[in-house]
Every structure is written in C-alpha cells, then in structure tokens.
Amino acid sequence: MEIMQIVGLGLVVTVLIVIIKQQRPELAIQLSVVTGVIIFSMMLGKINSVVTLMKDLAQRSNVSVLYMGTIMKIIGVAYIAEFGAQICRDAGEGAVASKIEFAAKVIVIVLAIPVIVAVFDSLLKLIP
Amino acid sequence: MDTDLIFQLAGISIVITVIYTVLKQAGRDEFAFSTLLLGIVVVLAMVIPKIAGLFETVRSVFQIY
Numbered sequence: 001m002e003i004m005q006i007v008g009l010g011l012v013v014t015v016l017i018v019i020i021k022q023q024r025p026e027l028a029i030q031l032s033v034v035t036g037v038i039i040f041s042m043m044l045g046k047i048n049s050v051v052t053l054m055k056d057l058a059q060r061s062n063v064s065v066l067y068m069g070t071i072m073k074i075i076g077v078a079y080i081a082e083f084g085a086q087i088c089r090d091a092g093e094g095a096v097a098s099k100i101e102f103a104a105k106v107i108v109i110v111l112a113i114p115v116i117v118a119v120f121d122s123l124l125k126l127i128p
Numbered sequence: 129m130d131t132d133l134i135f136q137l138a139g140i141s142i143v144i145t146v147i148y149t150v151l152k153q154a155g156r157d158e159f160a161f162s163t164l165l166l167g168i169v170v171v172l173a174m175v176i177p178k179i180a181g182l183f184e185t186v187r188s189v190f191q192i193y
Binding site for chain 2: 009013016019020023024026027028030031033034035037038040041044047048051069072073075076077079080083
C-alpha cells in the first residue's frame with residue numbers, strides 16, 4: 001500500500017529536515033520541496049485516472065467540455081498555489097505565502113468568469 | 129519513486145554544514161561562506177529541475193494553458 005511508503009518517507013525526511021534546519025534552514029526548505037514533489041509524483045497515476053474518469057462522466061452526461069475544463073484548470077492552479085504558499089509559510093515567510101494565495105484567488109476568479117457569465121445568461125432566460 | 133534524490137540532498141547539506149562549521153572554527157569565514165554558497169547552488173541545481181517537472185506534470189494532467 002502506497003500510504004505506508006509515503007508516511008515512512010515523510011517521517012524519515014522530517015527527521016532529516018529537523019537535523020539540517022538548526023544549522024542551515026535554507027537547505028532544509030529545499031529538502032521539503034523535493035519531498036513534496038516526489039510524493040505528488042507518486043500519486044500522479046491515481047490523479048490521472050480520476051481526471052480521465054471525470055472527463056468520461058462529463059461526456060456521458062453531456063456537460064459541456066468548457067465547464068469540466070475550467071474545473072480542471074482551477075484545481076490545478078489551486079494545487080500549485082497551495083504547494084508554493086505552504087512552502088513559503090514553512091520557511092517563515094507568511095507575507096509571501098499570502099501574496100501567492102491572493103494571486104491564486106485572482107487567477108481562479110478570472111478562470112471562472114465564463115462559467116459565471118453562462119449561469120447569469122441562463123438565469124436571465126428564466127426570468128420572464 | 130526516486131527517493132535517492134532526497135537522501136543525496138540530505139547528505140550534501142549535512143556535508144556542507146560540517147564544512148561550514150569546520151572552516152568557521154579555522155577562522156577563515158570568507159572561505160567558509162563561499163563553500164556554503166557553492167553548496168547551496170549545487171543543491172538548487174538538483175532541486176529546480178524537479179520543481180519544473182512537477183509544474184510540467186500538473187500542467188499536462190489538468191490541461192492548464
């Protein structure tokens with residue numbers, strides 16, 4: 001089961017990071033970044049299958065590809081922004097982390113605009 | 129699942145820390161600081177392709193842009 005590998009790896013790397021963090025915090029951050037990347041790449045196969053499954057379901061229930069694509073984009077943007085913001089916060093830079101999250105919110109809103117417009121149009125049609 | 133990169137990085141950073149403290153004790157601070165910078169650059173050179181790879185995979189999985 002991958003979860004045991006992941007938890008084992010996480011614990012070992014946390015111990016290493018704590019050792020290195022006393023003397024050289026800048027190296028410890030890079031170690032945690034690499035761990036995040038490796039754990040994500042381990043989960044990639046599962047994420048891929050979930051994404052393709054959602055696409056098939058969307059096709060079958062003829063939800064327009066625009067909405068599904070927007071949802072996928074927003075999930076991707078949110079994940080990368082969370083990844084960066086969390087690492088900045090670990091390093092003690094809360095200000096930088098909140099800037100990253102602010103930018104991510106703006107990007108998500110911009111991505112969601114087509115969907116909002118579509119919903120608004122359909123609402124206007126309902127009102128006589 | 130290339131966890132060996134993690135342990136390489138940990139090894140390198142421990143070696144850098146030891147070298148830095150040894151050189152500092154020896155009284156040659158500028159030399160110590162330059163080896164520290166060199167070590168950080170080496171570690172960065174190993175980490176940045178990984179991050180780029182992560183962003184590329186996320187881009188391909190979620191079809192961003």
